[in-house]
Amino acid sequence: MGLWYDEHYKDQIRFGLKVKQTLFMGQSPYQKVAVVDTEAFGRALLLDDVWMTSEWDEHYYHEMLVHPAMTTAPKIDRVLIVGGGDGGTAREVLRYPEVKEVVLVEIDELVVEASKNYLPTIGTAWDDPRLKVYYQDAVAWVQNAELGSFDVILIDGADPVGPAEGLFASTFYEACKAAMKPHGVFVTQNESPVIYRDTHVQTIRRMAEVFGSSHPYYSTVPLYCGGEWSWTWASRETDPLAVIPERAALVEQSTKLYNAEYHRGAFAIPNRLKRQLGR
Amino acid sequence: MGLWYDEHYKDQIRFGLKVKQTLFMGQSPYQKVAVVDTEAFGRALLLDDVWMTSEWDEHYYHEMLVHPAMTTAPKIDRVLIVGGGDGGTAREVLRYPEVKEVVLVEIDELVVEASKNYLPTIGTAWDDPRLKVYYQDAVAWVQNAELGSFDVILIDGADPVGPAEGLFASTFYEACKAAMKPHGVFVTQNESPVIYRDTHVQTIRRMAEVFGSSHPYYSTVPLYCGGEWSWTWASRETDPLAVIPERAALVEQSTKLYNAEYHRGAFAIPNRLKRQLGR
Numbered sequence: 001m002g003l004w005y006d007e008h009y010k011d012q013i014r015f016g017l018k019v020k021q022t023l024f025m026g027q028s029p030y031q032k033v034a035v036v037d038t039e040a041f042g043r044a045l046l047l048d049d050v051w052m053t054s055e056w057d058e059h060y061y062h063e064m065l066v067h068p069a070m071t072t073a074p075k076i077d078r079v080l081i082v083g084g085g086d087g088g089t090a091r092e093v094l095r096y097p098e099v100k101e102v103v104l105v106e107i108d109e110l111v112v113e114a115s116k117n118y119l120p121t122i123g124t125a126w127d128d129p130r131l132k133v134y135y136q137d138a139v140a141w142v143q144n145a146e147l148g149s150f151d152v153i154l155i156d157g158a159d160p161v162g163p164a165e166g167l168f169a170s171t172f173y174e175a176c177k178a179a180m181k182p183h184g185v186f187v188t189q190n191e192s193p194v195i196y197r198d199t200h201v202q203t204i205r206r207m208a209e210v211f212g213s214s215h216p217y218y219s220t221v222p223l224y225c226g227g228e229w230s231w232t233w234a235s236r237e238t239d240p241l242a243v244i245p246e247r248a249a250l251v252e253q254s255t256k257l258y259n260a261e262y263h264r265g266a267f268a269i270p271n272r273l274k275r276q277l278g279r
Numbered sequence: 280m281g282l283w284y285d286e287h288y289k290d291q292i293r294f295g296l297k298v299k300q301t302l303f304m305g306q307s308p309y310q311k312v313a314v315v316d317t318e319a320f321g322r323a324l325l326l327d328d329v330w331m332t333s334e335w336d337e338h339y340y341h342e343m344l345v346h347p348a349m350t351t352a353p354k355i356d357r358v359l360i361v362g363g364g365d366g367g368t369a370r371e372v373l374r375y376p377e378v379k380e381v382v383l384v385e386i387d388e389l390v391v392e393a394s395k396n397y398l399p400t401i402g403t404a405w406d407d408p409r410l411k412v413y414y415q416d417a418v419a420w421v422q423n424a425e426l427g428s429f430d431v432i433l434i435d436g437a438d439p440v441g442p443a444e445g446l447f448a449s450t451f452y453e454a455c456k457a458a459m460k461p462h463g464v465f466v467t468q469n470e471s472p473v474i475y476r477d478t479h480v481q482t483i484r485r486m487a488e489v490f491g492s493s494h495p496y497y498s499t500v501p502l503y504c505g506g507e508w509s510w511t512w513a514s515r516e517t518d519p520l521a522v523i524p525e526r527a528a529l530v531e532q533s534t535k536l537y538n539a540e541y542h543r544g545a546f547a548i549p550n551r552l553k554r555q556l557g558r
Contacts, residue, residue, distance in 0.1 A: 003291065012319035014283070016293040040291035194501065219505040220499055222473065227506010228499040256551040265544030272535040 005036055007051050009195065010223045012070055015051065016170045017041055023118045028110035028165045035118040041223065045086055047111070047158055051223045055121050060087050060221045063153055063258040064266065065189055065231055068217060071247045071263065072238055073185040075151045077101070080179070082138040082167060084156035085111030087123020093154070095251055102131045103150075105138040107163050138264035139166040145179040153180055160199055167202055173210040173239035183237045190216060190232040193273060195225050201276060207234045216273070217238045217266040219257070233267075240267060280419055284315055286330050288474065289506045302397045308493055309442045310386045313443055314397040319494045320502065322398055323367055323391040326390070326437055332425040334400050334407065336501045337367050342434055342537040343353035343545065344499045344510055345371035350526045350542065351517055352464040354430045356380070359419040359458070361446060363435035364390030366402020372433070374530055376496045382429075386442050418445040424458040434467035439478055447482055469495060469511040472552060474504050482556060486513045493517045495552070496545040498536070512546075519546060 001140045006016035017038040023036040034046040042055030053061060066089055072074055079093050085106040093102050106112055112133065115123050125131060134141060153176050157164035164170055167188070169216035176186055186207075193200045193216070200216070207214035221229040233240045241264050248260040269279060285295035296317040303314040313325040321334030332340060345368055347354055356379045357373050364385040372381050385391055391412065394402050404410060413420060417436075432455050436443035445451055446467070455465055465486075472479045472495070479495070486493035490513035500508040512519045520543050527539040547558060 002290075006293075006295070010319070011281075012297050012317075014285075014293075014295040016295070017290050029436045038291075040289070063286075083553070220505070222505035222507060224506075226501035227503075228501060250549060257549045259547070259550045259553065262547040264551060265547030268538070268541040268544030270536045270541060271531060274538065 005038075005046065006272075007049060007225065008047075008129060013225055015223075015225055024114050026110055026114065028108050030108045031057050033108070033110050033114050035114050040054045044234075045115065047113075048162065049253065050159065052158065053086050053088060053122065054223055055119065056199065057222045058122050059256040060219065061189070061229070062088035062092050063255050064154060064217070064219045065089055065187060067235055067251055067255065067258045068231070068240065068263050068266070069097055069152050069154060069185040069187040071243045071260070072240055073152045074182070074234075074238060078150050079103070079152045079154065080105070080145075082153070082155045082157060083164065084144070084154070086115040086119055087112070087126055089154055089156045090128075090131055091123060092197075094128050094130060095254065096107045096247065099130060104131060105136055105141045106133065106192040109134070109135040133136070137166075139172055139175070140214045142172065142175040142179055147178050148181050150180045151184050153184065153186045155186075157189065159191065159196070168199065170206045170210060173207055177210055183235070185233065185235045185238055187231055187233050188209065190230045191269065192224065192226050192228055193230045194228060200230060201273070202263070204277060207232055210234075212236055215267055216269060218268075218270065226244055229244050254258075284317075286328060286504065292504055294502075294504055296323065303393050305389055305393065307374055307387050309387045312387070312389050314392050314393050322504070324390075324394065324398060328440065329438065330502045331437065332365050332367060332401065333502050334398070334451065337365075337401050338392040338523075338535040339498065339500045340468070341367035341507070342534050343496070344368055344435060344466060346530055346534065346537045347496060347510070347512055347519065347542050347545070348431050348433060348464040349375055350522045350530070350539070351519055352431050353462045353513075353517060354460070355421060357429050358382070358431045358433065359384070359421075359424075359429045361421070361432070361434045361436060362386075362434070362443065364392070365398055366393040366405055368433060368435045368475060369410055370402060370404040371405075373407050373409060374533065375526065383410060383412045384415055385412065386414070386416050386421045387412040406490055416445075418451055418454075419456055421451065421454040424444060424454075426457050427460050429459045429538050430463050432463065432465045436468065438470065438475070447478065449485045449489060452486055456489055458513070462514070464512065464514045464517055465490065466510055466512050469509045471503065471505050472497065472509045472549065480552070483556060486511055489513075491515055494546055495548060496548075497549065498545050
C-alpha cells in the first residue's frame with residue numbers, strides 16, 4: 001500500500017500520488033505548505049492540501065503561463081510576477097536575454113523558502129541578478145507601483161479561495177492595467193474551465209471590461225483536477241496571435257511543450273464556452 | 280467517507296470518484312465490466328477497473344475521436360467503428376445526414392448490453408437503421424472486409440493491453456488501409472502522450488509507415504489519468520486541416536467541445552514530441 005496524498009475536490013473527486021517521503025511540512029500565516037517526494041511526479045508542492053506543482057509536470061503550467069505573453073509583448077524589459085513562489089515562472093521569464101528586471105511579489109515567504117530548499121530543479125533562477133523578490137500582498141503592492149512601468153504582468157496565484165482571492169477582482173486588474181505600458185501584456189492563470197467554470201467565465205468577462213478585450217487559452221496540467229487548465233491573455237494594444245518569431249525560436253530550443261504553433265492552437269475556445277461567451 | 284472507486288496507474292497515481300451506487304457488475308470472456316453512478320461525473324463505465332467513459336465527460340473523448348475525421352473525409356457514406364461499445368462514437372457519427380451506413384465491430388457484447396441498459400444518455404443512436412453491430416474480433420473482421428469499401432475508419436478501443444492489443448499492430452493498420460477508399464480517413468485513439476508515451480510515439484510512426492503520413496492531435500479527457508489525451512489521424516489522399524465548412528457548421532450546432540478552430544488547434548504538437556518525431 002504505502003503512503004498516498006490525495007487532493008479532494010468537493011468530497012467527490014480525488015487525485016492521489018504515492019509518496020516516498022514527506023520532505024517538508026510547515027504552517028505560514030497564510031496556509032499549510034508541504035513538499036513531498038512522489039513515485040510518479042518526483043518532488044511536489046502542496047498548499048493547504050492542494051497540489052500546486054511537481055518536478056515532472058511543472059513545465060505544462062509554467063511554459064503556458066509565461067511564453068504566450070513573452071513572445072507577443074513588443075517589449076519585455078520589465079516583468080512583474082504576482083505569486084510564483086516556487087520559482088518556475090521566474091525561471092521561464094529569465095530565459096529571455098532582453099529582460100532587464102523581474103519583480104516577483106509573493107505573499108508567503110515560507111513558499112519561497114520551502115521551494116528553494118526542496119524544489120531546486122524548479123526554481124533555478126533565484127540567483128539571477130535581474131530578479132527582485134518582495135514578500136508582500138500583491139494587491140497592495142500593485143496599487144503603489146509606478147504607473148506604466150511594466151511590459152508584462154503574470155499572475156501565478158492559487159485558486160480564488162484564501163490568499164489568492166483578491167487576484168481575481170476587477171480592482172486588481174485595474175491596478176495592473178495602470179502599472180502596465182499601453183502595449184503591455186497581462187496573463188493570469190484562469191483555473192479549470194469545467195471544474196471552476198463560473199470563475200473561469202467571470203474572469204474572462206472582467207478582464208475584457210478592464211482591458212478592452214481578453215483571450216482565454218487552454219492546455220493541460222496533469223497534476224490539476226480534471227487535467228484541463230486555462231490561462232487568459234489581455235492587452236490594450238497587442239495581438240495575442242502575433243508571435244514574434246525570434247523570441248519563439250529562442251525559447252523553443254529548451255521548452256518541452258511550448259512552440260509558436262502550439263501557442264496559436266491553444267487559443268481555440270471549446271465550443272460550449274464559445275457559445276456562453278458569445279464569441 | 281462513502282464508497283470510492285479509484286483507478287490505479289502502476290500503483291503510483293490514482294484517480295477516484297465517489298460512488299452513489301454500483302449499477303452493474305459482470306464478467307465477460309474478455310474483461311470485467313462495471314457501471315457506477317458517481318457524484319461528480321454521473322454514470323460511468325469501467326473495464327477491468329479502468330475508467331472508460333462517463334455521462335459528464337464523454338463528449339471530450341467522442342467528439343475528438345469522431346469529428347476531425349468526419350469533417351475532413353471527402354465522402355462519409357460508409358463508416359467503420361472498431362470497439363465503441365458504449366455507443367457514443369456511433370451517436371456522433373450518425374449526426375451527419377450524409378452517412379448511409381455505420382458498421383460497429385465490438386468484441387464484447389456485455390459492454391454493449393451494459394451500456395444500453397445503464398448508459399442510455401451516451402448511446403442514443405442504437406436504434407438508427409443505418410447502424411449495424413457485429414460482436415466479433417475486429418482484427419479478423421477487418422481482414423475479411425470488402426476492399427476499398429469504407430470512407431472513414433475509427434478505432435475506439437481501450438489501452439493496448441488485453442483485448443485491444445491487436446488494434447495497435449501494423450498488420451491491423453494494413454488491413455484497415457485495404458478496407459478503406461484511397462481518400463478515406465483513419466483515426467485511432469492514441470493514449471496519453473506522457474503516461475503512455477512509448478505507445479503514443481510508436482503508433483504515430485507505424486501509421487506513417489502504413490498510410491504514408493500520420494498526424495497526432497491532442498486534447499483533454501478529464502476521466503483519463505493525467506487528463507492529456509491524444510488521437511492520430513491518417514489518410515493517403517486527404518488533408519487533416521482542410522475542414523469542410525458545411526460539415527463543421529452542422530455539428531457545431533450541438534457539440535460541446537469541437538469546432539473547426541479547435542480542430543485545427545488540436546493538431547499542434549507539443550515541443551518535446553515534435554523533436555522526438557523529427558517534425
